Amino acid sequence: MEQFSLDGKTAAVTGGSRGIGLAIARAFIEAGARVVIAARNEAAVAEAAASLGARCIGLGCDVGDPASVDELAERAWALGPVDIVVNNAGVSPYYKRAELVSVEEFDEVVRVNLRGAYLVSVAMARRMFAAGRGGSIINISSVAGIVPLERQGVYAATKAGLHQLTKVMALEWADRGVRVNAIAPGWVETDLVDELFASRHGERLLADIPMGRLAQPGDIAGAAVWLASDAASYVTGSVVVIDGGRQLR
Numbered sequence: 001m002e003q004f005s006l007d008g009k010t011a012a013v014t015g016g017s018r019g020i021g022l023a024i025a026r027a028f029i030e031a032g033a034r035v036v037i038a039a040r041n042e043a044a045v046a047e048a049a050a051s052l053g054a055r056c057i058g059l060g061c062d063v064g065d066p067a068s069v070d071e072l073a074e075r076a077w078a079l080g081p082v083d084i085v086v087n088n089a090g091v092s093p094y095y096k097r098a099e100l101v102s103v104e105e106f107d108e109v110v111r112v113n114l115r116g117a118y119l120v121s122v123a124m125a126r127r128m129f130a131a132g133r134g135g136s137i138i139n140i141s142s143v144a145g146i147v148p149l150e151r152q153g154v155y156a157a158t159k160a161g162l163h164q165l166t167k168v169m170a171l172e173w174a175d176r177g178v179r180v181n182a183i184a185p186g187w188v189e190t191d192l193v194d195e196l197f198a199s200r201h202g203e204r205l206l207a208d209i210p211m212g213r214l215a216q217p218g219d220i221a222g223a224a225v226w227l228a229s230d231a232a233s234y235v236t237g238s239v240v241v242i243d244g245g246r247q248l249r
């Protein structure tokens with residue numbers, strides 16, 4: 001369907017060097033877009049961009065650092081107007097009860113997952129407003145932002161915060177044609193969770209998924225293409241849950 005095409009559009013995907021971000025970047029390119037992927041590890045992001053071909057470039061960026069985010073926005077917009085932004089960069093560096101989390105660990109998760117999405121959204125949206133072409137911002141949150149998951153307190157709080165940020169930005173930016181939505185995945189088989197699923201907790205976490213399996217990164221990408229495309233032109237402030245039924249438990 002033509003409405004789902006991203007022909008002529010440009011997207012920026014943070015955390016695009018691997019996992020869900022890489023799968024979304026690949027799907028965007030298949031749908032016709034040009035894509036800028038950004039991640040903290042410059043060598044990894046350059047390698048990922050090369051693997052995606054000529055319509056992709058890779059840029060180094062730390063989404064928690066305002067100067068780095070501004071440089072990303074400058075460099076991405078220097079290539080042409082950016083129509084689609086995916087705030088996918090995220091960390092989940094530990095799996096432990098709240099009383100065991102250090103202040104430094106708390107700050108790092110908030111810095112990347114919440115402050116990062118906020119900084120990138122604002123830097124890109126300001127430029128979208130000036131260009132007057134509207135845009136689509138997609139925040140990759142988590143089902144942990146909806147269902148309370150033990151040992152994921154700070155991570156879950158950042159993702160619940162991202163849901164509310166999505167809705168407020170959608171409300172504030174609708175009049176300028178910038179749509180803001182979130183995708184809340186359940187467990188996805190990526191580097192982020194491989195240690196966790198190899199640990200003693202893995203079996204129980206898997207048993208809680210009604211569909212009985214983890215998602216693959218590609219399972220998340222279709223919804224991102226839809227939200228980025230004109231097929232979703234009346235969709236803003238929504239949270240699309242892709243979790244194999246996990247939130248129903």
Ligand SMILES: NC(=O)c1ccc[n+]([C@@H]2O[C@H](COP(=O)([O-])OP(=O)(O)OC[C@H]3O[C@@H](n4cnc5c(N)ncnc54)[C@H](O)[C@@H]3O)[C@@H](O)[C@H]2O)c1
Binds near residue numbers: 021112141143
């Ligand atoms: N894997 C899951 O089960 C799962 C479930 C729900 C939501 N998510 C969310 O999906 C997103 C992607 O997760 P993934 O599983 O693909 O993880 P991943 O660890 O495979 O990839 C994370 C990406 O984010 C980048 N990144 C991390 N910190 C960054 C920073 N400060 N600046 C720029 N880039 C940074 C990494 O370089 C990498 O490219 C995250 O927001 C995560 O919270 C993942």
